[in-house]
Amino acid sequence: MKRLAVLTSGGDCSGMNATLRAVVRAGLASGIEIVGIQKGFQGLIDRQYEIMTTRSVSNVLQRGGTFLQSARCKEMQSEAGLQLAIETLKGLGATGLIVIGGDGSLKGAHAIHQQGLPVIGIPASIDNDIPFTDMALGVDTALNNIIKAVDNLKDTASSHDRAFVVETMGRGCGYLAVVATIASGAEYSLIPEEPYDLELICSDLRRRFREGRSNSIIMVAEGAGKAQDIADQIKDRIGFETRIVVLGHYQRGGSPSVFDRLLGARFGQAAVENLLKGNHGKMVGLRASEIVLTDLAKVVAAGSRPIDPMLPLLASQLSV
Ligand code: F6P
Numbered sequence: 366m367k368r369l370a371v372l373t374s375g376g377d378c379s380g381m382n383a384t385l386r387a388v389v390r391a392g393l394a395s396g397i398e399i400v401g402i403q404k405g406f407q408g409l410i411d412r413q414y415e416i417m418t419t420r421s422v423s424n425v426l427q428r429g430g431t432f433l434q435s436a437r438c439k440e441m442q443s444e445a446g447l448q449l450a451i452e453t454l455k456g457l458g459a460t461g462l463i464v465i466g467g468d469g470s471l472k473g474a475h476a477i478h479q480q481g482l483p484v485i486g487i488p489a490s491i492d493n494d495i496p497f498t499d500m501a502l503g504v505d506t507a508l509n510n511i512i513k514a515v516d517n518l519k520d521t522a523s524s525h526d527r528a529f530v531v532e533t534m535g536r537g538c539g540y541l542a543v544v545a546t547i548a549s550g551a552e553y554s555l556i557p558e559e560p561y562d563l564e565l566i567c568s569d570l571r572r573r574f575r576e577g578r579s580n581s582i583i584m585v586a587e588g589a590g591k592a593q594d595i596a597d598q599i600k601d602r603i604g605f606e607t608r609i610v611v612l613g614h615y616q617r618g619g620s621p622s623v624f625d626r627l628l629g630a631r632f633g634q635a636a637v638e639n640l641l642k643g644n645h646g647k648m649v650g651l652r653a654s655e656i657v658l659t660d661l662a663k664v665v666a667a668g669s670r671p672i673d674p675m676l677p678l679l680a681s682q683l684s685v
Contacts, residue, residue: 368398369640370414370459373431374405374438374466374473378491378503378617380625381431384465386422387633393419395641400457405466406438406473409450414457426626429506429618435466441473451480461640463633465489465502468669471648475661483645485636486661491617494538496667497659498650502632505624507534507616508544514612515549515582522580522608528570528599530583532592532611540672541616542586546680552581554680555595557588558672563595567602574605583607631656 371388373381385401392399401421403413415421425432440446454462454477461483464474467490478484488495491507511533518529531551535541539556546554552573555561566583573581583599585592592609599607621629628651635649635656647658 367396368400368457368459369461369463369637370400370402370454370457371433371463372402372405372408372465373433373435373489374464374470375435376437376467376490376617377430377435378489379429379506379619379621380502380629381435381465381489382422382425382428383621383626383629384487384489384502384633385431385433386426387630388463388637389417389422390419391634391637395637397637397641400459401433404434405436405470406441406446406450407436409453410438410440410446412453412456427620429620437469438473441476447476447480450477451482454482461485461645463487463636463640467492467501468495471495471661472665475646475665478646478661483640483643484661485640485645486648486664487632487636488648488650491541492535492538493540494536494669495664496670497648497657497664499653500624500628500651502625502628503617503621504540505628506619506622507541508548509622510616510619511541511545511612512549514610514615515545515551515584518582518610519549519580522582526574526579528581528583528605528607530585530592530596530599530607530609532585532587532609534612534616535586535588537588538669538672539586539589540676542584542589543672543676543680546584547676547683549582550684551584552684553583554677555583555585555589556672556677557586559677561589563598563602567599570599570605571603
């Protein structure tokens with residue numbers, strides 16, 4: 366029987382389990398055995414794996430995180446680590462590998478592909494900074510987590526005429542902060558892609574409170590600043606007691622949204638199907654509701670996906 370290996374790598378996100386379930390069940394339906402590698406590339410180096418059955422993926426669809434566990438693996442960046450990973454795959458008799466993860470993980474996938482092993486990458490990162498896909502896995506659930514938090518904060522903020530600075534994740538990408546601003550009706554979004562003027566924000570905050578607005582929410586992407594620094598600067602400039610919430614890893618967990626469950630199902634099935642067809646060295650992606658393939662080499666060379674400039678524009682137009 367043919368064997369494919371699958372692993373989840375880098376920061377976990379909701380929808381990884383749904384994707385694993387799709388890989389295992391689509392594989393078994395095509396008569397392919399699936400080996401689950403534990404703890405990402407580290408598991409390939411340390412030979413930690415399990416043979417998956419249809420029951421291995423029962424009852425996982427609704428769970429966040431990844432039951433195979435994940436890791437950020439420095440060793441994979443060395444030639445020795447890469448060769449150990451290849452040896453494990455060969456030893457397992459795996460004729461292909463599916464890597465579910467973010468930009469660093471896709472680099473690892475590409476490195477293995479360059480050694481002649483068939484690989485398909487699946488983009489998974491709440492940051493939504495992976496090029497050649499409109500959405501990565503986990504983004505939609507993370508956004509739902511963020512707006513749920515902001516909705517709650519608005520209740521308490523408006524009971525006290527308060528401003529809140531809410532810090533989102535996203536590494537160097539402001540996608541989560543700006544989309545959450547639009548979707549939650551927050552007032553300001555500070556993102557690394559665009560300069561911001563705290564002086565202007567402060568005078569606008571004053572105007573809002575003069576007009577009797579009961580709350581103001583300032584979203585800040587972690588790549589654009591620290592919530593506490595921004596709150597301190599607001600206090601120093603205009604004396605407002607501004608509270609902060611750093612959402613941190615709360616954003617990454619939780620039961621996946623319908624969107625992420627469906628995306629995981631489609632990505633997982635497409636990864637297996639394309640490996641079996643001999644289309645490898647590719648990343649699956651979503652483009653205007655179609656599943657598309659892009660060469661891993663092109664994905665890795667492109668760097669981070671830029672955010673659509675319409676998003677910050679829309680965020681500022683709608684928050685007056
Ligand atoms: O890339 C996903 C992400 O959640 C980033 O938004 C964040 O900066 C980083 O991972 C946090 O990494 P860790 O889980 O290793 O603390």
